[in-house]
Amino acid sequence: MKIGILDCGGSNLNSIKFSLDRLGIDSITSNDACQLERTDKLIIPGVGASDVVMKKLSENSLDDLIKSSKKPILGICVGMQILFEYSQEGDTSCLGLLKGKVEKLKGAYEYPIPHMGWNYVNSKHKDICGYYYYANSYGVISSENEIASTEYVNTISAVVKKNNLYGCQFHPEKSSLAGLDFINFFINNS
Amino acid sequence: MLTKRIIPCLDVANGNVVKGVEFKNHTIVGSIIELSEKYDSEGADELVFYDIKASTKNALVSKSWVTEVAKNISIPFCVAGGISSVSSAREILNSGADKVSINSPAIEDPLLIKKLAKEFGSQCVVVGIDSFANNNRYSVHAKTGCEKTTHETNIQTIDWINVVQEMGAGEIVLNCMNQDGKRSGFDLNQIKLLQNNISIPFIASGGAGSPEDFVDLFTNTNASGGLAASIFHKNIISLPVLKKYLKLKKINIRNV
Numbered sequence: 001m002k003i004g005i006l007d008c009g010g011s012n013l014n015s016i017k018f019s020l021d022r023l024g025i026d027s028i029t030s031n032d033a034c035q036l037e038r039t040d041k042l043i044i045p046g047v048g049a050s051d052v053v054m055k056k057l058s059e060n061s062l063d064d065l066i067k068s069s070k071k072p073i074l075g076i077c078v079g080m081q082i083l084f085e086y087s088q089e090g091d092t093s094c095l096g097l098l099k100g101k102v103e104k105l106k107g108a109y110e111y112p113i114p115h116m117g118w119n120y121v122n123s124k125h126k127d128i129c130g131y132y133y134y135a136n137s138y139g140v141i142s143s144e145n146e147i148a149s150t151e152y153v154n155t156i157s158a159v160v161k162k163n164n165l166y167g168c169q170f171h172p173e174k175s176s177l178a179g180l181d182f183i184n185f186f187i188n189n190s
Numbered sequence: 191m192l193t194k195r196i197i198p199c200l201d202v203a204n205g206n207v208v209k210g211v212e213f214k215n216h217t218i219v220g221s222i223i224e225l226s227e228k229y230d231s232e233g234a235d236e237l238v239f240y241d242i243k244a245s246t247k248n249a250l251v252s253k254s255w256v257t258e259v260a261k262n263i264s265i266p267f268c269v270a271g272g273i274s275s276v277s278s279a280r281e282i283l284n285s286g287a288d289k290v291s292i293n294s295p296a297i298e299d300p301l302l303i304k305k306l307a308k309e310f311g312s313q314c315v316v317v318g319i320d321s322f323a324n325n326n327r328y329s330v331h332a333k334t335g336c337e338k339t340t341h342e343t344n345i346q347t348i349d350w351i352n353v354v355q356e357m358g359a360g361e362i363v364l365n366c367m368n369q370d371g372k373r374s375g376f377d378l379n380q381i382k383l384l385q386n387n388i389s390i391p392f393i394a395s396g397g398a399g400s401p402e403d404f405v406d407l408f409t410n411t412n413a414s415g416g417l418a419a420s421i422f423h424k425n426i427i428s429l430p431v432l433k434k435y436l437k438l439k440k441i442n443i444r445n446v
Binding site for chain 1: 191192193195230235236257260261264265266284285286288310311312313314360361388389390391392412414415444445
């Protein structure tokens with residue numbers, strides 16, 4: 001088992017690798033599509049803005065890799081958002097593999113934006129339920145592919161799944177033991 | 191509902207966690223990695239590392255321990271001290287930190303906040319504000335890491351809060367200096383006065399001395415988190431006991 005981490009310039013590449021190391025799972029970080037093709041599953045990290053991540057992906061034809069790959073793929077945070085059709089962040093066209101758009105989250109006095117910190121994820125998959133760490137100003141509201149959600153003014157899609165594609169809005173690599181369990185959930189169920 | 195964050199702050203000097211009294215007489219309280227792992231396993235929601243030597247020596251925090259921390263804990267952490275440019279922030283973030291916190295360099299050049307937010311995203315950019323009350327007038331202090339350099343600026347705290355938010359900061363750590371190190375409770379008056387101008391998450395700092403202080407903070411203010419140092423390092427309160435108590439008091443807290 002080997003995980004390919006797509007290098008799209010974000011600063012959490014190492015955090016994801018360290019999480020996989022802790023689980024004893026072999027991984028490589030690369031922006032080379034051929035090298036990534038030789039792994040079993042892919043993770044798209046995401047720290048930064050959607051437009052920047054989209055640009056980085058297309059520079060190395062990694063957008064084509066994501067679109068054509070039949071391997072299980074997990075997008076994290078912005079890495080999940082770019083799987084949708086469009087993001088308000090930077091007015092960006094995204095990959096369009098999932099239906100829907102990424103929008104700026106609505107805040108309120110007791111709900112400051114960025115949505116930052118540990119929030120509860122609810123799901124009919126009991127093994128996903130728990131507290132995870134979020135750091136996002138944008139999100140998807142009630143995606144039709146949602147399998148877990150989080151309340152923050154609106155119902156935000158926390159985990160989405162369609163065929164081989166998985167996405168999570170929170171950061172499992174920063175969510176302590178719950179996060180490691182979630183990475184295991186992806187590894188074991190995909 | 192988002193939970194309230196409990197954030198131990200680790201003052202770092204020469205590779206160790208230290209604690210001083212009023213900027214002086216620093217004693218070593220433990221190794222960076224050991225304490226980080228301990229707080230992670232005990233349920234800390236986030237950690238802040240403050241390199242107390244870096245800013246005053248105009249040196250960037252040494253990044254070797256940042257990577258070691260990232261390898262060994264799986265909760266977010268923020269690094270403060272000596273970060274004064276996009277390139278120095280990049281070095282810290284690429285070493286594995288999730289956020290950088292800037293204070294005096296932002297006062298000298300508020301546009302630095304904007305540059306960092308544009309480059310790394312607002313969620314990475316924390317602005318630390320040291321606010322001091324003098325006859326009900328709250329003003330910003332700069333270079334507070336060292337007794338010799340600390341000084342009052344002519345900026346009112348409320349004005350500075352507005353500026354840092356306009357520049358794109360993702361979070362504010364509001365350090366109420368009058369309470370710092372006294373362990374007599376967070377400065378609720380100051381926080382209540384200033385919070386109406388804050389629309390991004392803010393972390394209250396300065397004065398935590400008992401579990402009740404955190405209850406008061408979270409029931410009376412809109413703070414997203416409470417930051418404390420000595421109470422954790424000196425085992426005055428342990429994180430599991432504190433979190434259990436807050437839960438009992440109906441504060442929304444992450445289960446461990």
